[in-house]
Amino acid sequence: MDLSYGPRYEAFREEVRGFLAQYGHEAPRGEGLRSEKALAWQRRLIEHGYAARTIPKAYGGYGAQPDILESRIIAEAFAAARVSPGLGGQGISMLVPTLLEVGTEEQKTTFIPPTIRGEMIWCQGYSEPGAGSDLAALRTSAVVDGDDFVVNGQKIWTSTAHLADWIFCLVRTEPEAPKHQGISFLLFPMTSPGIEVRPLVDMTGVANFNEVFFTDVRVPTRQIVGQRGEGWKVANTILGHERGSLGDPNATMTRFNALLELMRQETIDGHRVIDNPLFRDRLAALQSRVLAMRLNDMRILSNKLNGEAAPLANLISKLQGTELRHELEGFAIDVLGELGLAYGANPAKQDGGSWQTSYMYFLGLIIGGGTSQIQKNIISERGLGMPREPKLAK
């Protein structure tokens, strides 16, 4: 057990802190994705290697070698300073790594530079009304007509579709092939004729998601990533990424500290909530779980670093991380009792109503990105080696 990052990395941490002290005031604070402030900050971060750090220079990145500890230190330092770590989103976090792995040279030079600079915003067209947990059952079709694919169908749960410039989209190009082998991965502009975006209001009252309808949308055949019929493989080169990042244990720890503070301040019958033995017990029980998940995360980091395998530690993190966070947010509502019901424009709302919002939002994350039930299938099959359920005879 060696918990120190070592002198080289501590020096690097100082370097990051130095940058934050010098430039931190330039960071956007709540300005939108498209604001000049956000774009200028993104350029500044890339210039110093705190965004697009490992993207090759040829594609507009900083060109550093991947280093897990450096990335971790950057994330920690920015979080500690409460400074925006730059732009994220599915273009930067999912499409760019995919293109680096399997894109053509032309695709890399065309799409990666504006994407990492935040000038090209993407949405992800994967889920469909009939293809949720069984994503490979997707039916949106793409038929070749001359130099184009012609796309017809519908996507759902498409976050940021209303803001996006482009979409990376899974479509069925080989209807006769087995379902996993008939899918292709296409890129096309959201301004293409034949696309309609309808906002989908979720239970929190916000429309982060959309339904997207395609009617005879023409996509040049060169805008395919990978070969025809390989779209499932292409999408899976990075899908594992998304799961791990949901229910981040460090964010949960921060939230736990806010809950602790809340319990110190709120009173019931004139006594602090934290002095109530039942609430104390629940808080301590929650703290054990939050701590265990944070340590599990350190173990995952260490394993990556040392090339060691502990597959279960990874496989359980989405399931446990999102469930734990949902429980934590719900507990805070119990702490507030009737006050915790305040919502919307109610001035009695505590902490901006974030406990209620997150309580529901994390229920969304329990369902999204592979439901808890799908996670349990994955844990039992890949982690414990249990057999798949036999397919029903058709």
Add this chain to the structure above:
Amino acid sequence: MKFGLSEDQTLLDATVRRLLADQIPLDAVRRYAEGDGDQENWNALCELGLGGVLVPESAGGLGLGILDAAVLAEALGYYVTPAPFLGSAVLFPRALTQAGLSEVEPWHGRLGEALSGTLRVGVALPQAGGQRGRDGVQAAGQALSGTVTLALDDAAQAYLVGADDGALWWVGADAPGFTREAFETVDRTRRSVKITLSECPATLLSQNPAVLADLRAVAWVMLAADTLGASRAMLEKAVAYAGEREQFNRPIATFQAVKHMCAEMAAEIEPCTALVWYAAHCQDHLPQEAATTAGHAKALLGDVGQFVAKTATEVHGGMGFTDLVGLHYWFKRIGFNRQCFGNPQRVRAELAELQGW
């Protein structure tokens, strides 16, 4: 940076597990449950060095730390091994080191006897789990009086005894005024005793309550590690059984209802691995976090162990309920570990105090 076990620790773990699987299989556990002693087991384990894991090298031990001891405790829990490991090999040497006595005679010599397995040291810490009824130990001069309802090890020659004022004492089982009687518990893999002290001459090891508090924290980590090992064994047994048992013409492991039970067990157990390692590491290297992380490990493993014990038994169906399969030895050992030296509720109340809530 490395969060996890060293190569030496992994090797130690593998060596001990091989010995436990070969020499102390479930049959041996059954014999102990039916009345045999565990001294032979303990001798075999001591030959491998288990008795000396925490004993300083100057006294002939391995001079290792609490994380190494936790690795061993996990292995013993995995095989539900009857052995006086916690008292003789962990808390006794730890107490002497913390009290600054390990290089002083007669303690130095006694450490040598303990590591060879000839001296067994039991544990009587009535305060750790919250004092019940009239339990408690008071000192008058160099003599102790009082009652400890549950003390570990029925065959120890001496006991570490915690007094109500936070002092730690050493009491010989042959001392005048010392009596012990069997305290039969649900756990058949370790025997406990009720101790009564009546003006019993004793030796003070430390008056500093911090020593007793440290012993309690270390005991929490060890019990958590034991439960972690036992829980993992129960999960593995459940997965194996589900793969063999057929109903409706297919292995029950193909039913999602069964798979999800196993996945839930794995999802609960896995983060506990990191927690137990870290809590053990803190005992030697991060004193400011030692008590809280030990408490978290003890409390969480108490709950996770209880969930796994129930769920794994259910996966086994009717067979899980029988004596034949022997799964109940794990179930009961986990149940014992949950209550011993403080159940989750008690430990969490302590955690709140420790953090100034």
